[in-house]
Structure formats: structure tokens, C-alpha cells
Amino acid sequence: MAAGATERGERAPPVRRVRAGAVLGAIAWRYLCFAVMTALVLVAERRPAPRLPDLVLAHVPYLPWVDRWNY
Secondary structure, rough: OOEEEEOOOOEEEOOOHHHHHHHHHHHHHHHHHHHHHHHHHHHHHHOOOOHHHOOOHHHOOOOOOHHHOOO
């Protein structure tokens, strides 16, 4: 029997079709995951972030000339 043949004498699908199906399935899966991730991110964007104090900045003195220089 030929390689890839079944007991009834039928041939298995060509390797190129199987690989093309796998590649197309992987691409579809990738874009589905991207769409789900984007939807979850957009939902989370509406929620305010927690406020965290900046412990270093609280101890740095404010200097107007530095503020003007950096601007």
C-alpha cells in the first residue's frame, strides 16, 4: 500500500492541505486571542487606577527654577 493509504484504499489528504489548514487555524486563533485581549483591555480602561503615593517625590523639595528649566 502507498504511504498514507487507509485500509479501504482511500488516500489521506495531501500534506500541503493539512499544513495549510494548520497555518490558517493558527492565524485565526491568534486574531481571536488578540480580539479578546483588546476587548478586555477596553473594559479595564474605564476603571480608575488605584492612587499610590510617591514616597520619593514627597521628600524632594520643589524648586521653581528647576520647574521652569525642565519645562
